[in-house]
Amino acid sequence: xxxxxxxxxxxxxxxxxxxxxxxxxxxxxxxxxxxxxxxxxxxxxxxxxxxxxxxxxxxxxxxxxxxxxxxxxxxxxxxxxxxxxxxxxxxxxxxxxxxxxxxxxxxxxxxxxxxxxxxxxxxxxxxxxxxxxxxxxxxxxxxxxxxxxxxxxxxxxxxxxxxxxxxxxxxxxxxxxxxxxxxxxxxxxxxxxxxxxxxxxxxxxxxxxxxxxxxxxxxxxxxxxxxxxxxxxxxxxxxxxxxxxxxxxxxxxxxxxxxxxxxxxxxxxxxxxxx
Amino acid sequence: xxxxxxxxxxxxxxxxxxxxxxxxxxxxxxxxxxxxxxxxxxxxxxxxxxxxxxxxxxxxxxxxxxxxxxxxxxxxxxxxxxxxxxxxxxxxxxxxxxxxxxxxxxxxxxxxxxxxxxxxxxxxxxxxxxxxxxxxxxxxxxxxxxxxxxxxxxxxxxxxxxxxxxxxxxxxxxxxxxxxxxxxxxxxxxxxxxxxxxxxxxxxxxxxxxxxxxxxxxxxxxxxxxxxxxxxxxxxxxxxxxxxxxxxxxxxxxxxxxxxxxxxxxxxxxxxxxxxxxxxxxxxxxxxxxxxxxxxxxxx
Ligand SMILES: Nc1ncnc2c1ncn2[C@@H]1O[C@H](COP(=O)(O)OP(=O)(O)OP(=O)(O)O)[C@@H](O)[C@H]1O
Ligand SMILES: [Mg+2]
Numbered sequence: 001x002x003x004x005x006x007x008x009x010x011x012x013x014x015x016x017x018x019x020x021x022x023x024x025x026x027x028x029x030x031x032x033x034x035x036x037x038x039x040x041x042x043x044x045x046x047x048x049x050x051x052x053x054x055x056x057x058x059x060x061x062x063x064x065x066x067x068x069x070x071x072x073x074x075x076x077x078x079x080x081x082x083x084x085x086x087x088x089x090x091x092x093x094x095x096x097x098x099x100x101x102x103x104x105x106x107x108x109x110x111x112x113x114x115x116x117x118x119x120x121x122x123x124x125x126x127x128x129x130x131x132x133x134x135x136x137x138x139x140x141x142x143x144x145x146x147x148x149x150x151x152x153x154x155x156x157x158x159x160x161x162x163x164x165x166x167x168x169x170x171x172x173x174x175x176x177x178x179x180x181x182x183x184x185x186x187x188x189x190x191x192x193x194x195x196x197x198x199x200x201x202x203x204x205x206x207x208x209x210x211x212x213x214x215x216x217x218x219x220x221x222x223x224x225x226x227x228x229x230x231x232x233x234x235x236x237x238x239x240x241x242x243x244x245x246x247x248x249x250x251x252x253x254x255x256x257x258x259x260x261x262x263x264x265x266x267x268x269x270x271x272x273x274x275x
Numbered sequence: 276x277x278x279x280x281x282x283x284x285x286x287x288x289x290x291x292x293x294x295x296x297x298x299x300x301x302x303x304x305x306x307x308x309x310x311x312x313x314x315x316x317x318x319x320x321x322x323x324x325x326x327x328x329x330x331x332x333x334x335x336x337x338x339x340x341x342x343x344x345x346x347x348x349x350x351x352x353x354x355x356x357x358x359x360x361x362x363x364x365x366x367x368x369x370x371x372x373x374x375x376x377x378x379x380x381x382x383x384x385x386x387x388x389x390x391x392x393x394x395x396x397x398x399x400x401x402x403x404x405x406x407x408x409x410x411x412x413x414x415x416x417x418x419x420x421x422x423x424x425x426x427x428x429x430x431x432x433x434x435x436x437x438x439x440x441x442x443x444x445x446x447x448x449x450x451x452x453x454x455x456x457x458x459x460x461x462x463x464x465x466x467x468x469x470x471x472x473x474x475x476x477x478x479x480x481x482x483x484x485x486x487x488x489x490x491x492x493x494x495x496x497x498x499x500x501x502x503x504x505x506x507x508x509x510x511x512x513x514x515x516x517x518x519x520x521x522x523x524x525x526x527x528x529x530x531x532x533x534x535x536x537x538x539x540x541x542x543x544x545x546x547x548x549x550x551x552x553x554x555x556x557x558x559x560x561x562x563x564x565x566x567x568x569x570x571x572x573x574x575x
Contacts (some may be wrong), residue, residue: 018382018384033380034380100567109364275322
């Protein structure tokens with residue numbers, strides 16, 4: 001670094017003395033603040049979706065399959081699929097915004113270009129948007145818990161951990177969406193992501209039926225699917241019956257996935273935004 | 276200390292695939308000055324600006340902003356710079372005030388000074404009455420004003436304006452000129468690109484004419500004019516055959532000409548014999564004449 005990095009600051013500047021480290025939590029907070037301001041005006045869509053979607057699942061899967069299957073992995077089918085429904089809600093409400101916003105904000109609205117002209121890094125933007133979506137899906141998850149209750153599902157006191165599980169899982173899923181968004185060249189690419197990523201993640205996760213009965217390759221895919229670890233954590237929280245090491249294993253898997261998703265997203269988004 | 280230039284580019288190269296957008300560019304912008312970047316479409320002005328915020332990274336050469344070497348220290352550079360981009364990137368999901376408030380937070384202006392910053396932005400944008408309005412409800416000119424104000428909320432030491440007055444009506448353009456004069460009076464350095472040569476002539480202490488990624492001429496507007504197009508220009512109107520004849524005669528007298536639409540301009544016209552060249556109108560040369568002579572292109 002050159003010897004003259006401290007430029008004489010002009011008295012009037014409002015950012016004199018503001019710290020500029022590699023990663024500033026204050027910037028992440030500013031990104032979350034921006035999302036919150038927008039959310040205050042559009043919350044109804046989120047609320048509507050998060051109430052209606054689980055009702056559809058409960059009526060369709062719960063009563064449809066529930067009539068055929070009495071018990072799965074020690075839970076009633078309704079209990080089993082209730083936690084699956086929470087996980088699906090987490091995935092859809094985190095991955096889609098990561099993907100759709102990631103693409104439109106980069107290409108059509110040039111939002112990130114504006115943000116990056118300030119002392120802001122791609123790592124902070126991805127972290128902020130992922131954290132926000134984690135917070136948002138924690139509410140979605142609790143709404144689903146309420147719907148499950150209305151359908152007769154009784155969860156234990158561990159239910160208080162569900163928002164936390166949702167925040168953590170939502171973060172990584174949003175970052176995953178952002179990573180794919182950075183590689184999209186047009187809206188048509190969304191079809192590839194939906195067919196090639198979202199569909200298998202959604203189905204092969206032990207959400208509506210257990211992984212055990214699947215062909216070997218599908219089962220293996222399921223075990224690296226973060227949604228599988230998410231739904232296992234949800235079951236542990238809601239109904240117990242899991243050992244400490246099992247829980248830590250699933251938690252570790254989700255956190256590891258988050259770290260990878262964030263790092264990859266930062267790399268891809270950076271490549272897409274910085275010439 | 277203050278001999279350090281606000282911006283220093285040394286032999287900077289930026290390529291996009293086979294295309295060299297910026298080609299061994301050397302540029303020094305003195306502190307406190309207003310510096311103009313002129314050049315035809317595709318000359319590399321925006322690419323140069325983006326390299327000053329780390330949004331484009333040079334393939335070769337040195338980029339320094341207020342003593343901070345980029346791209347490594349781009350975060351420090353951006354903290355003291357204010358950017359008004361060529362492409363409108365206001366946040367359409369927010370209100371006018373929220374656009375400024377979010378920027379103030381991204382800049383991490385201390386909490387107790389945020390209101391002051393937002394008020395400053397609203398004043399510069401002249402949108403205090405529309406603070407609560409949805410950004411998407413603004414007219415094109417209002418959007419521009421907000422875009423400019425957003426780049427200035429934190430009272431930056433260096434202001435980068437990429438074609439800031441495109442699409443503004445004459446009155447608003449003049450308001451912007453006084454804003455630029457004000458921020459310069461506050462001690463800030465201004466780097467602006469523009470296609471309105473009059474604007475550069477009026478505001479800038481110094482201009483650089485860019486062409487194909489290089490600076491082809493640089494200096495105070497008056498000096499550039501004197502050294503490139505002389506003291507007088509003869510402007511002749513007429514039909515194409517007349518213009519062709521004038522061009523031919525001027526060139527045989529060793530003078531350069533410039534054709535634009537229905538007229539031809541003869542440069543260095545003070546060297547012409549007043550008797551033989553009674554036709555047309557004599558006028559003072561402008562920076563625009565310099566521009567055309569140097570780049571061979573008319574302005575869009
Ligand atoms: N991201 C990019 N990818 C590929 N080529 C680019 C990119 N950005 C700019 N270019 C090319 O680099 C050259 C310089 O572009 P630049 O935008 O810097 O010109 P400019 O002087 O700002 O022009 P204008 O007056 O039209 O705004 C152009 O040929 C342009 O096509
Ligand atoms: Mg440009």
